[in-house]
Amino acid sequence: MICRRVWSKRVWVSGHRWLCSGLSPAMVHEDHTSQFRVFSSSTSFRFADRIPNSGISHNGKRCWFSSQGQVVNDVNSGNGVVDVPLAQTGEGIAECELLKWFVKEGDQVEAFQPICEVQSDKASIEITSRYQGRVAQINYIPGDIVKVGEILLKMVVEESEVPRQTCHSLENTKSLDSDLNTQNISAVLSTPPVRNLAKKYGIDINEVHGSGDDGRVVKEDVLKYALQKRILEDSSASSSSSSDEFSGLEESYLHASAKAGGIYEDKTVTLRGFQRAMVKSMTMAAKVPHFHFVEEINCNALAELKDSFQRRNSDSSVKHTFLPSLIKTLSMAISKYPLVNSCFTEESLEVVLKGSHNIGIAMATPYGLVVPNIKNVQSLSIMEITKELSRLLQLALENKLRPEDISGGTITLSNIGAIGGKYGSPLLNLPEVAIIAIGRIQKVPQFADDGSIYPASVMTVNIGADHRVLDGATVARFCKEWKELIENPELLMLHMT
Numbered sequence: 001m002i003c004r005r006v007w008s009k010r011v012w013v014s015g016h017r018w019l020c021s022g023l024s025p026a027m028v029h030e031d032h033t034s035q036f037r038v039f040s041s042s043t044s045f046r047f048a049d050r051i052p053n054s055g056i057s058h059n060g061k062r063c064w065f066s067s068q069g070q071v072v073n074d075v076n077s078g079n080g081v082v083d084v085p086l087a088q089t090g091e092g093i094a095e096c097e098l099l100k101w102f103v104k105e106g107d108q109v110e111a112f113q114p115i116c117e118v119q120s121d122k123a124s125i126e127i128t129s130r131y132q133g134r135v136a137q138i139n140y141i142p143g144d145i146v147k148v149g150e151i152l153l154k155m156v157v158e159e160s161e162v163p164r165q166t167c168h169s170l171e172n173t174k175s176l177d178s179d180l181n182t183q184n185i186s187a188v189l190s191t192p193p194v195r196n197l198a199k200k201y202g203i204d205i206n207e208v209h210g211s212g213d214d215g216r217v218v219k220e221d222v223l224k225y226a227l228q229k230r231i232l233e234d235s236s237a238s239s240s241s242s243s244d245e246f247s248g249l250e251e252s253y254l255h256a257s258a259k260a261g262g263i264y265e266d267k268t269v270t271l272r273g274f275q276r277a278m279v280k281s282m283t284m285a286a287k288v289p290h291f292h293f294v295e296e297i298n299c300n301a302l303a304e305l306k307d308s309f310q311r312r313n314s315d316s317s318v319k320h321t322f323l324p325s326l327i328k329t330l331s332m333a334i335s336k337y338p339l340v341n342s343c344f345t346e347e348s349l350e351v352v353l354k355g356s357h358n359i360g361i362a363m364a365t366p367y368g369l370v371v372p373n374i375k376n377v378q379s380l381s382i383m384e385i386t387k388e389l390s391r392l393l394q395l396a397l398e399n400k401l402r403p404e405d406i407s408g409g410t411i412t413l414s415n416i417g418a419i420g421g422k423y424g425s426p427l428l429n430l431p432e433v434a435i436i437a438i439g440r441i442q443k444v445p446q447f448a449d450d451g452s453i454y455p456a457s458v459m460t461v462n463i464g465a466d467h468r469v470l471d472g473a474t475v476a477r478f479c480k481e482w483k484e485l486i487e488n489p490e491l492l493m494l495h496m497t
Contacts, residue, residue, distance in 0.1 A: 082133070083154055087127070093120045099124060106189065114128050120273075121274065129155070144192075190205060292462055293472065294423060327377055327389075332492065362415070412426075412434075416437050424439070438459060442457070446458070
């Protein structure tokens, strides 16, 4: 249904809203004496008809709405105010954490200029503007959780850039109590925390005189206004309230001092980004029947191979470690036991044997656990794996991994030994059917065939498997193949193409 918007002398922007393509465009003005009838049809377009004697002229402007954003025309200046929503950032993404703004209120923005950075449960993403204009109002602060479709900010744009948009359904509207001018949408400068404080006390922020730069309304202005209107009784109460309101925006954790008698305060932390994703993925993985297979692998030959690589290394930016060789030998073993490199679909009871060996590497970052994967390992050399691993690690530490770096994995390695510990018991990274935890390599005494004792570099591996797909014998044979390749890396030459 296409909706016609009828304008009087002023434009109203609050109250009940249109339901347009899943978003909430601005409210059409309805005064106390006028009413609208709304017609809908699935086969034709109709408009809201004005009831006779409503006092509203037919000579108004017409706006069109879509999921691209909400539009409010400024009839006096010829400009429009466009809502910029959080778009769908990836399949299955319902919300994102706002990491930082690249713009502030009053800034001029060019089309396709980055305006903010958000963090989904898969990757961090820069959001760009599809409009050229000025930032009128920012609705969120860094750290807020924003749902897909919610309005990130409002922009003042030229009327020629206002998109023609369609509306599918309409809510009943009601008369408004305030007398807000459209131009005041962007006239009041303030930060989202200040607006939230005003909203908490039921204060129209447009009525508050700003004492900040360019008339910006600050926290003290809202509290002073609340005192004048007797919303607050005294300054101490307002100070305490404002302190509580703004304390949640800071990342400091206050320990009790000696004056507090040794009482320590609790701190509630909201899980964000990758940590939120881990809650979901591990909850699902815990419902899958696991079994674990543990084995010790002699890495003496692998250590010699790594040292040889490092001695002959002519690229100072490349550092050779055990992990690339372990990844390559794992791919060789997978080629013989492809069921280990598969994904299980529970609804259809189907197993998809993956042609590509996209081996995920679990990485602990300041932003949480993330598992990027190296694509098509079966086609890569050890040097290429080393460089790709370095690239992914650097991006992970900077929280710059792209969605394609994280998606599409077929089996996961968790190198817990890099931190410490002999072995771990990992949970599956669904829908994969196997995950391998690698313990640290340590020197231990071992017996030779003639009974003599020699030092050996031994690594413990623990393979977690989905018992709905893999059985113990299959995993044992697979691990035996992988162990042989690690202990005799010269065998890699037999499998190279």
